Amino acid sequence: MNEILLSDIIAFFSADIVEVKGDISNRRIMYLKPVGYEDEFTLDWVNPANKEGQQFAEHSKAKVILCNSKIEYNDALQKSDKVLVVSEAPKLLLAKIYHQYFKTLPVPIISDKADISPDAVIGANCYIGAFCSVGKCKIGNNVIIMPNVTIYDDVVIGDNVIVHSGTILGRPGFGYERDSDNMLYLFPQISRLIIKDNVEIGANCAIDKGALLDTVIERNSKINNSCHIAHNVSIGRSSVITGHVYIAGSTKIGNNVWISPNTTFVGHTVIGDNSKVGAGSLVTKDIPANEVWFGSPAKKQRDNE
Amino acid sequence: MNEILLSDIIAFFSADIVEVKGDISNRRIMYLKPVGYEDEFTLDWVNPANKEGQQFAEHSKAKVILCNSKIEYNDALQKSDKVLVVSEAPKLLLAKIYHQYFKTLPVPIISDKADISPDAVIGANCYIGAFCSVGKCKIGNNVIIMPNVTIYDDVVIGDNVIVHSGTILGRPGFGYERDSDNMLYLFPQISRLIIKDNVEIGANCAIDKGALLDTVIERNSKINNSCHIAHNVSIGRSSVITGHVYIAGSTKIGNNVWISPNTTFVGHTVIGDNSKVGAGSLVTKDIPANEVWFGSPAKKQRDNE
């Protein structure tokens, strides 16, 4: 259990904090806690969406509360000796504090119950869980591969990547040519799957390697559970692909894109930077940058401010 | 192979049986059988939806036939010495008989090919299959975890739960906050996944643990394959979630609900008791109790009688 001086947290995140109300001297924070489990060593917070945020702050058993400027530092809070850490974006700041101080990751070790190809090249400080099958691939530093992940050959993974359980990386893509006798022949699937730094991939995803061009996921992008990403797809930086998204072959998704759940891309379309696609959409056309699309088939709804 | 006196079955399920036609003395039942494989020791049945049910009963090689009152105990049936067990709901009764006498479950054993955390607490009489990875969690009695399941930390499983292969339980949820540099920070995912008694979860599901509130699945609910259930979701009692259903964060689903395949919930909605949602729907609003909704976005179709 960490024990951190509140003054250190405030100093570290001073750019994110508008004001601190109350006496922070010698305050220590030990953890974040689920709603209802907070105590005096908890850093608690008030969600700006909470209409009864003032009461929430007053009733919290925590002594340090992260909030926005709508919470008044009133008598009740002062008398109970609470500290308010005021931020314009308390949800983001809570996530940053969690990331900086409290997020726990598996101890880096390669399980002796994993099956690692002798041709795999694995960087420093990696965790690879039990029942992972790792083919002829290259894995960077500080990578976390949770249990029961399968990595085929020809996969290249950068640093600080997290892959959750049940995910299959680098399967040869699904592209068949039919002849006049209705025999189906697999088109050559001989390229790679490249996953850049800081990407996180959810559980039970299937991400195929490329046919004659690589499949690429650029750095910082995050992918939720049960997504399928086909051969030759490229996904830009810092994009968010939520769950049950199906991205057919050769789709090009830009940077800072948000794809809502259960969206289907039919393939060979280009999705511009900073665009957003609503849930359950069927994307059949290119989407320009900075637009919000939705529907089946998806159409422009508005600009993405 | 069981060998059960028909008279015992009839006595046990007397409340479900309207009438028995024919001589049941010394009749024994050994099994249920697939269509076309029945023999004299089979308990066969006539599906009420079968328009040629009478002929089906006459042609069956079984001597005991479960049916509704539309099947006549005619000369052909009498001469072939068949017994009709008449129920108003033969399909339900067949399921109950299967459950009571014939359903086979794995012998309770924890595979030495599973990887169990020393901090896991596991009840009596459990089956845990090969290549299961089980974290710091609590598992009740008579639980069946089929092979290749992954259970992260902070999962609490009740009694008589079944989890099918490839399912991932308790992954930290997918909730990111974006800063002005397009860095994505994971919001704290520090609560639990709680699965109550008699829940069955299909293959290749991904059910995340809660962020600051628990994810909860109440008793008797059944979930089909490849569903995604996000952080903070709650699902009531005796609800049926069919396959490829996507339930985004903080959705609250009531009791005795039926969710048809490939439905998407966008999150933060409340779905009332005894409601029903049609296939391929996109649920963007609260659904009151006792209503049938369908569509993308879903709208009320009718009351659920």
Added chain:
Amino acid sequence: MNEILLSDIIAFFSADIVEVKGDISNRRIMYLKPVGYEDEFTLDWVNPANKEGQQFAEHSKAKVILCNSKIEYNDALQKSDKVLVVSEAPKLLLAKIYHQYFKTLPVPIISDKADISPDAVIGANCYIGAFCSVGKCKIGNNVIIMPNVTIYDDVVIGDNVIVHSGTILGRPGFGYERDSDNMLYLFPQISRLIIKDNVEIGANCAIDKGALLDTVIERNSKINNSCHIAHNVSIGRSSVITGHVYIAGSTKIGNNVWISPNTTFVGHTVIGDNSKVGAGSLVTKDIPANEVWFGSPAKKQRDNE
């Protein structure tokens, strides 16, 4: 690495080749290569969809180029001593050449890290990867089961089948009967899953065994990632089921059918031979043979020429 005489390739596929331009004597081919990685031992190709195919052919470092008759054997190609292998369907022919000469499959071995039931019957020349759990089932010859696959009991697999990682075969189907107390009873799930020769099944699929009738996938059909195929479904020969397709119970799909991504079949419908269903469709009715359907719910769009 293979080294093949071009004259042998041309002789083998003479029926698929219209014309060969240039001197093939002593030309050898060692491999196919991703775009940008070709060299003098590569068999390269020009995609008929490439509007700048002529320049592509001229700039290729390969000496042998598969193309259609639109590529001119001009001075540049002649002077660089290149050979054009002309086909009416170069994409299909490339797939056939890949299949015949260059596609690599795992060396047939049953991993000592797999868990195989003593009641499993496994044919000759099979590959079964690490962390596969194989129940009481029958597997033919030359079958490839990639790592982390789970096969329940009562599964019958033909010859030359490929099953990708994370797939679950033969789970008892999902069919519950509800009683007046809202208890849910599983309907008997006692039939088999039968997978015929040359079927390929993608990653993270879940294919259930039958209730009282078998689930059957006929020969040569190909299924992409994350599909769910329920109890009692039948799929004909040489059909293509792309990814994230949900096929509910008792759906009958014909031969040479094409199902686009994220399509949902609500069950108990019949899909005719040579039909095609567009992406994201919800199929609620029978589809006649030779038709193209699309939409939610799906409607006929046109004949399938």
